[in-house]
């Protein structure tokens with residue numbers, strides 16, 4: 001929660017939803033349909049990623065949320081979290097990884113990050129989140 005609350009890209013309403021997802025995972029990891037991995041330096045959590053199989057699909061997985069503490073960004077922690085999540089997804093016979101993100105300038109660094117990890121834009125819904133804020137759907141084929 002400390003990381004999420006200090007992530008300027010996330011609006012307070014988004015932090016609430018991210019917390020609900022973590023709570024759901026912690027309450028019942030199997031029934032929740034969510035998987036969560038954390039990155040630690042020493043015993044301090046410095047990042048996390050949450051993902052899960054997309055309901056009613058064969059082998060499609062969504063990467064829902066991820067964040068790295070601002071002080072530790074740019075050192076490969078986000079990449080390591082993504083790599084670990086993708087390895088787990090492949091292990092579970094996943095074949096397609098999907099990310100939904102915003103087109104706003106606040107997410108420019110994030111978009112650069114995703115493109116650098118092999119994700120490509122496959123769809124855009126104009127004005128989805130708000131007027132002028134499109135939804136971008138990115139995908140990567142894992143097998």
Ligand SMILES: CC(C)(COP(=O)(O)OP(=O)(O)OC[C@H]1O[C@@H](n2cnc3c(N)ncnc32)[C@H](O)[C@@H]1OP(=O)(O)O)[C@@H](O)C(=O)NCCC(=O)NCCS
Pocket residue numbers: 007009064065066067068069072073074075076077078079080101109110112113116
């Ligand atoms: C996106 C995010 C998870 C990346 O984590 P990270 O640990 O900084 O990532 P890495 O160090 O592995 O990779 C850095 C890469 O991301 C890019 N990047 C994105 N934001 C960056 C930042 N604030 N500082 C440095 N590099 C950043 C760099 O271009 C770099 O690309 P390269 O490896 O091709 O040169 C992190 O910036 C973050 O928490 N962002 C805010 C929340 C968010 O957008 N989450 C994802 C959507 S839910």
